Amino acid sequence: MTAEDAPTALHRLRQDNAERVLGCLRERGELSRAEVAERSGLSRTTLSAILGDLLRRGVVVETERAPSNRRGRPTSGLVLNPATGQYLGLELGRNRLRLVLADAAHRVRARADLPYGAARSAADRLALAERAVREAAAGHGISLDSLAGIGVGSTGPGELVLAPAGGLAEHAPRGRELVADRLARAFGAPVGVDNNTRLTALAEATWGAATGAADLLYAHFSHGVGGGLIIGGQLVRGTGGVAAELGHLPVAEDGPDCWCGGRGCLERYASVPALLRATGHRRWSVLRAAAERPGPEREAIRAAGTRAGAALAALCTAVNPGRVLLGGELADLGEPFAEPLRTSFAERGMRSLRGVGFGTATTAPWGGALGGLALALRESPLLARYPLPGPGDPGPSVPAATGS
Known part of the structure; x- marks a missing residue:
């Protein structure tokens, strides 16, 4: 030198x-x-x-x-400094959207939770999201001119974005890029898009049941089965954006075909639709009530938990997280699902996995939106906007902090 x-x-x-x-x-x-x-x-x-x-x-x-x-x-x-910008977390879920607006100091300024209603296409849902953001900001006196970052959680793995009501998610070669491009044009801020369950893992590690955890696996058992993985404090996306897609881990060689192209996937055994098929019920509320007493429903839930525990043991053997959090409707069933899951995990996993702690996610139903907010905050290019001064350069100043 x-x-x-x-x-x-x-x-x-x-x-x-x-x-x-x-x-x-x-x-x-x-x-x-x-x-x-x-x-x-x-x-x-x-x-x-x-x-x-x-x-x-x-x-x-x-x-x-x-x-x-x-x-x-x-x-x-x-x-x-809260005045350095506002941040938006947005979840585009199966049936509704949720949004959270916060400042750089992590103070939540506004929230909104809206069903899609008649907005069935991806374009309609994005238009609804744009209106909802503007109305939430206006209702709380927030200027979107100071929006510094947007994080969006969408449904489905990889390129599956914005599942329309009553159908499978739409396949788009550049689905997430298109969502990001549209929102970036609408609000003039950088946009990051990721899977909503993966972002829930980020929310849990930032504000939830695993706050500060460097290594975490989040498993979400709902109408589909998804997950999120944090290793070394970083959200793992994978080359194709499908890291921790637990629902498509094969758990039965002779199992039924799955829409993903695989066979015997976990989602065919440990999801809301799978349990409704197995028990002959049409409504989840009926099945959930029956889960509290011995019977075929309880046995079907136990079988689902056993399959889920085996799948989690296989994944945890590969990535070795220190903590596993459960979420979704099946996790809400409590011990009828969680107890056989933990038992199966212990039986199938290596001895070194016995120190893995299990817990329940706490950011629901806002996990996707809060995870989008955490993503926007983490990827904020703050130093690019406020560079440190070089020799003889006092550098720009920023406005003083203001109250919420």
């Missing part, structure tokens, strides 16, 4: 350190200085210099945190 290169290298190192700090605050919201130090791995001296610069420039602001006990004094926390 030459003497001329040294200032540039030091500047890049400082940018990298600042991005580590901002990344912690984007992902976790309010943190103390000690928590930032622990998560970023920076020394006290380096962190003090980085925070001092970010505070001076207004990218980060201090807050007052309540003491851990009544007798203690309030302490200061750190958050991204």
Whole structure:
């Protein structure tokens, strides 16, 4: 390295350190200085210099945190300046859409939960979503001019986007890219689109039952079976965007054909439609009530849980998460489904998997929208908008924080 290169290298190192700090605050919201130090791995001296610069420039602001006990004094926390932008999490589900608007400090400013109604096509549903976002923002005095990022959760694996009412999801060669392009044009903000169950895993690791977990598997048992996988703190998508699609793990060699092209998929045994077929019921509410007492319904649920536990054991053997969360209508059945699942998992899995903790997701029914919000916050190009100053460059300032 030459003497001329040294200032540039030091500047890049400082940018990298600042991005580590901002990344912690984007992902976790309010943190103390000690928590930032622990998560970023920076020394006290380096962190003090980085925070001092970010505070001076207004990218980060201090807050007052309540003491851990009544007798203690309030302490200061750190958050991204709420005025640096608004973020949108949007879930385009099977039958309804949900949205969450929040600022950079993770303060939720508005929510909306709407059925699609007569909006049956993908285009109609996107138009409804655009109107819902504008109405929610207007109703809470939020300017969408400051929208800095959008995260969208859609139904189905891979290229399956926006399932129309009463039918299979639409196949589109560039389905998610088209959704992202349309919303980006409508709101002038970067858009990320992913599977809604995968984003629920992100929501659970950010605000839910697995807050702060670095390695997590979320399994969602509903009308379909899906999942989300976080390894090393990062959401795993896979090359084709179908990572952790639990519903299409084969669990029976001689099982029925599946619409995905496979055979004997888990979704054919451990989903709402599968259990309704197995028990002859037409309504889930009837089956759920019958699950509380011994009978054929209870046995069908037990069989589904056993299949699910075997599938989860196989996947966990490969990726070894520290925690597994269950969600969806089958998880809502409680122990009639969860107990045989855990038993089957223990019987089929390696001994090293006995330390895996099981729990129930807590962000439902907002998991997809909150996961979209977490995605937008994590991928926010904040440093691109507020670069650290070089030698002799004071850099731009940002507006002071305002109340919600």
